[in-house]
Amino acid sequence: MERILTIFLIGISFGSILFLLSAGLSLTMGLMRIVNLAHGAIFMVGAYVGLAVTNITGHFTIGLLGGAVAAGLVGLIMEAGFLRRLYKQESGQVLLTIGFIYIIMNVVQWIWGAKPLSGIVPGSLSAVIGIGDFYFPVFRFFMIGFGLLMAVLLWLFQDKTKVGATIRAGMDNRQVATALGINLKRLFTAVFALGSFVAGLCGLLGAPLMGINLQVGWDALLLAMIVVIVGGTGSVQGTLLGAMIIGLVDAFGKAYFPDIAYFAIYVALILILLFRPSGLLGRPFSIQKTAEEMTQSVTLSAKMPLSIPAATGLRKPGARQRLYRLAPFIGAACVLIMLGPLLPSFYLGMLTKVLIYAIFAISLDLMMGYGGLTSMGHAAFLGVAGYTVGILAVKEGIGLFWVLLPAGIVVAALISAIIGYICLRVSGTYFLLVTIAFGQLLAIVATKWYKVTGGTDGLVGIKRPDLGIPGFNLGPIGFYFLVFIALVVCFAVLYRIVTSAYGRALVGVRENEPRMRSLGYNTWRLKYVAIIISGTVAGVAGVFLAYYYGAMVPSTLAIEMSTAGMLMVILGGPGTLFGPFIGAIVVVLGENISLTYVPDRWPLILGGIFILCVMLLRGGFAPYLSRLYQRFRPEPARITDLGGVPDLGEVPDLRES
Amino acid sequence: MLELQNVETFYGERQALFGVSLAVPKGAVVGMLGRNGMGKTTIIRTIMGINPPRRGSVRLNGREIAGLEPDRIARLGIGFVPQGRGIFPSLSVKENLTIAERRNEDGTGWTLEKVYDAFPILKKRQRQYGNLLSGGEQQMLSIARALMTNPDTLLMDEPSEGLAPMVVNDISVIIRELKASHSVLLAEQHMNMALAVADYIYIINKGTVVHESSPEELSNNVDICRRFLGVC
Ligand SMILES: Nc1ncnc2c1ncn2[C@@H]1O[C@H](COP(=O)(O)OP(=O)(O)OP(=O)(O)O)[C@@H](O)[C@H]1O
Numbered sequence: 033m034e035r036i037l038t039i040f041l042i043g044i045s046f047g048s049i050l051f052l053l054s055a056g057l058s059l060t061m062g063l064m065r066i067v068n069l070a071h072g073a074i075f076m077v078g079a080y081v082g083l084a085v086t087n088i089t090g091h092f093t094i095g096l097l098g099g100a101v102a103a104g105l106v107g108l109i110m111e112a113g114f115l116r117r118l119y120k121q122e123s124g125q126v127l128l129t130i131g132f133i134y135i136i137m138n139v140v141q142w143i144w145g146a147k148p149l150s151g152i153v154p155g156s157l158s159a160v161i162g163i164g165d166f167y168f169p170v171f172r173f174f175m176i177g178f179g180l181l182m183a184v185l186l187w188l189f190q191d192k193t194k195v196g197a198t199i200r201a202g203m204d205n206r207q208v209a210t211a212l213g214i215n216l217k218r219l220f221t222a223v224f225a226l227g228s229f230v231a232g233l234c235g236l237l238g239a240p241l242m243g244i245n246l247q248v249g250w251d252a253l254l255l256a257m258i259v260v261i262v263g264g265t266g267s268v269q270g271t272l273l274g275a276m277i278i279g280l281v282d283a284f285g286k287a288y289f290p291d292i293a294y295f296a297i298y299v300a301l302i303l304i305l306l307f308r309p310s311g312l313l314g315r316p317f318s319i320q321k322t323a324e325e326m327t328q329s330v331t332l333s334a335k336m337p338l339s340i341p342a343a344t345g346l347r348k349p350g351a352r353q354r355l356y357r358l359a360p361f362i363g364a365a366c367v368l369i370m371l372g373p374l375l376p377s378f379y380l381g382m383l384t385k386v387l388i389y390a391i392f393a394i395s396l397d398l399m400m401g402y403g404g405l406t407s408m409g410h411a412a413f414l415g416v417a418g419y420t421v422g423i424l425a426v427k428e429g430i431g432l433f434w435v436l437l438p439a440g441i442v443v444a445a446l447i448s449a450i451i452g453y454i455c456l457r458v459s460g461t462y463f464l465l466v467t468i469a470f471g472q473l474l475a476i477v478a479t480k481w482y483k484v485t486g487g488t489d490g491l492v493g494i495k496r497p498d499l500g501i502p503g504f505n506l507g508p509i510g511f512y513f514l515v516f517i518a519l520v521v522c523f524a525v526l527y528r529i530v531t532s533a534y535g536r537a538l539v540g541v542r543e544n545e546p547r548m549r550s551l552g553y554n555t556w557r558l559k560y561v562a563i564i565i566s567g568t569v570a571g572v573a574g575v576f577l578a579y580y581y582g583a584m585v586p587s588t589l590a591i592e593m594s595t596a597g598m599l600m601v602i603l604g605g606p607g608t609l610f611g612p613f614i615g616a617i618v619v620v621l622g623e624n625i626s627l628t629y630v631p632d633r634w635p636l637i638l639g640g641i642f643i644l645c646v647m648l649l650r651g652g653f654a655p656y657l658s659r660l661y662q663r664f665r666p667e668p669a670r671i672t673d674l675g676g677v678p679d680l681g682e683v684p685d686l687r688e689s
Numbered sequence: 690m691l692e693l694q695n696v697e698t699f700y701g702e703r704q705a706l707f708g709v710s711l712a713v714p715k716g717a718v719v720g721m722l723g724r725n726g727m728g729k730t731t732i733i734r735t736i737m738g739i740n741p742p743r744r745g746s747v748r749l750n751g752r753e754i755a756g757l758e759p760d761r762i763a764r765l766g767i768g769f770v771p772q773g774r775g776i777f778p779s780l781s782v783k784e785n786l787t788i789a790e791r792r793n794e795d796g797t798g799w800t801l802e803k804v805y806d807a808f809p810i811l812k813k814r815q816r817q818y819g820n821l822l823s824g825g826e827q828q829m830l831s832i833a834r835a836l837m838t839n840p841d842t843l844l845m846d847e848p849s850e851g852l853a854p855m856v857v858n859d860i861s862v863i864i865r866e867l868k869a870s871h872s873v874l875l876a877e878q879h880m881n882m883a884l885a886v887a888d889y890i891y892i893i894n895k896g897t898v899v900h901e902s903s904p905e906e907l908s909n910n911v912d913i914c915r916r917f918l919g920v921c
């Protein structure tokens with residue numbers, strides 16, 4: 033009995049911290065309909081600054097406030113300085129917050145170093161209370177009390193004040209709220225800063241449970257996200273309920289099923305998604321965008337250059353046209369072929385990596401660029417394929433490439449079919465969150481399932497592909513060419529897919545799903561197929577990555593890998609295929625150059641590029657390159673050749689045919 | 690005075706208004722009649738700034754307002770009564786009213802008390818949540834909410850939609866009373882109601898004005914009614 037009470041209290045105290053952490057995220061998601069992916073990083077700022085202020089002033093309370101103010105300021109700068117400029121472009125806003133994660137984390141590392149710090153418990157709260165045979169720290173009671181107090185305050189604020197009513201009005205119906213004279217932009221900024229403030233407030237408070245280290249930025253994001261999905265967005269009660277459930281599930285899971293405790297909260301998440309995708313107490317979020325908002329998004333994305341390669345060609349392209357269209361690809365292929373034997377081995381290795389990442393990036397482009405399914409868990413597909421190769425090669429001693437490649441691909445396809453099915457229960461920003469959760473879930477599996485995956489040590493000793501030709505050993509150049517062929521095949525397959533009727537229908541879903549549905553398309557199936565194909569191709573990249581490193585470690589599955597893929601797509605140009613390829617070159621080379629000159633500042637640079645790209649270069653490099661190339665076209669201008677031509681007006685006509 | 694000149698509005702690439710010109714003089718009730726999907730709501734959303742026009746001008750008291758944000762336009766003195774009423778379901782009746790509240794500079798005009806006097810039923814229901822009201826009550830709340838912003842001009846989009854004839858009568862009485870202090874642009878499909886309250890009528894068809902006249906003249910013009918409204 034006492035044991036259960038103790039576990040219960042542990043769960044509730046963790047739940048209180050989770051509530052404080054998630055309240056702001058829930059509020060901004062409900063009102064602004066975007067997810068601030070940097071929310072965990074802001075929480076982390078609260079913890080670090082809070083600790084520093086406490087150490088300087090000697091007062092824990094001042095430390096808490098200091099952390100909260102710092103976090104609130106970061107939120108304010110993010111919203112007023114950046115997000116606001118992308119008003120109504122929700123996907124751009126979400127991407128922007130990813131850039132901030134990198135920047136915030138790297139700046140924190142710059143100031144405080146990479147070594148984990150430990151949280152503090154003020155002397156007055158450091159006592160323990162005996163519950164039967166168990167001891168329970170007073171500090172945990174303080175967490176519970178503080179969390180509940182804040183819950184009541186936030187609830188009073190949101191449900192009883194005029195500002196709170198205005199916020200709810202904005203959540204209910206933005207359009208009418210603005211048309212009644214409410215300045216929603218100002219409200220967004222205020223709410224965003226408030227949410228960051230509350231998260232920062234619990235950074236130091238939660239430190240004994242969450243730790244103070246660089247990983248917290250991601251951990252906190254994942255936890256907050258799960259709480260918000262379980263509880264539902266936009267209401268204090270929902271967040272509190274979600275936080276307590278997750279806190280208790282975690283505590284009881286750790287106590288009774290220590291081996292699988294890490295999965296318990298993910299199981300809760302998946303159950304909620306399957307049976308109640310809008311959360312326990314939530315308002316439906318993103319799932320039901322009004323028709324008006326859908327059309328607005330069309331108008332907005334019309335500004336963003338998109339390309340539907342060859343889709344709008346009215347006549348069949350002639351030989352010259354086809355040559356013109358293929359020339360850059362043939363040229364690039366020739367360069368890559370010639371570089372193979374010419375490059376010194378270090379650079380050849382780098383180029384091999386570029387090509388592997390390029391496969392990964394173009395696979396993501398099908399989902400993200402063409403299907404509008406922004407995924408932040410794409411590394412999961414790459415990772416499972418890689419692990420399949422690793423397990424078969426290292427544990428089972430199977431060496432034959434012709435077994436390992438299909439095995440990896442099939443597993444990636446299976447996993448994407450399962451994950452895709454669950455993810456498609458929700459859409460928009462929620463989709464993004466769920467993909468993150470799955471990526472993380474698999475990373476945890478890889479870490480914890482020591483017997484099979486080798487845990488954090490990973491699987492080491494994967495040899496270069498054995499092609500099964502007697503007397504032939506694949507060297508670095510041979511491996512490079514093998515990857516090259518894989519890239520060419522993947523590119524060709526994806527190119528065929530996006531230029532087919534299916535590909536055009538997929539773009540239609542991205543632009544206006546209700547309309548496609550009313551035209552009789554099974555939009556769910558269109559998206560589901562895109563996820564499976566995309567995951568399968570990512571599996572190809574995974575197989576080669578495992579060979580490339582000769583090892584598989586859990587970080588290959590993790591969120592950083594997924595965001596790297598996203599960055600390649602965004603930087604190069606979503607919905608163009610060749611853009612993400614260029615993105616892969618830029619990112620891999622950028623990382624290598626930066627590691628040579630400023631080894632610790634690469635994330636900062638990466639985050640900066642990300643933000644610049646989202647704010648200024650919507651559509652990435654690709655449209656500029658294709659416009660440049662179109663100067664050399666052999667015949668008078670026609671709408672499409674290489675792609676990269678914004679012409680959304682054509683899309684509806686295509687769909688109708 | 691609210692004035693539209695050659696307004697063209699698009700949804701994405703699709704044009705919905707093809708050069709609409711109309712005027713709402715001070716203190717007048719101007720009706721817009723037209724069948725489903727002819728562009729009445731689009732005209733109102735264009736004025737409100739929700740769907741800004743691509744070409745043409747929208748002037749309020751001589752000032753160009755096309756291209757301003759909706760909240761800015763609202764604060765310049767336009768009250769919005771959306772089609773379908775647009776009540777905030779998670780706000781109480783009272784909150785629905787107070788969040789819109791905006792006083793005139795000289796302190797005159799509508800206040801919560803005055804609105805409650807004019808719509809006693811809202812006072813009785815003030816603690817209820819918006820989505821629990823009846824259709825007629827919701828419509829009154831929507832009008833009352835727009836009044837709380839103390840506008841010069843009210844844009845009303847099909848206030849009679851889905852209401853019982855008795856209730857439509859009540860709404861007509863309210864609109865006629867408002868005429869003393871406000872200009873009103875009223876989109877309607879309910880021809881008799883529009884003819885009863887409006888000083889001037891425009892007929893909208895496929896995104897253009899196809900006829901304009903006084904209500905009396907229109908009620909005598911059977912041909913126009915039959916062609917564009919499908920009645921008489
Ligand atoms: N959000 C939208 N996206 C695309 N087209 C739209 C949208 N809203 C309206 N339309 C189109 O614009 C045209 C005018 O519509 P509008 O809603 O203005 O008509 P209406 O006269 O108000 O009709 P009703 O009497 O049914 O309210 C219609 O053809 C409609 O299909």
Ligand SMILES: [Mg+2]
Nearest residue numbers: 729730731772
């Ligand atoms: Mg209408």
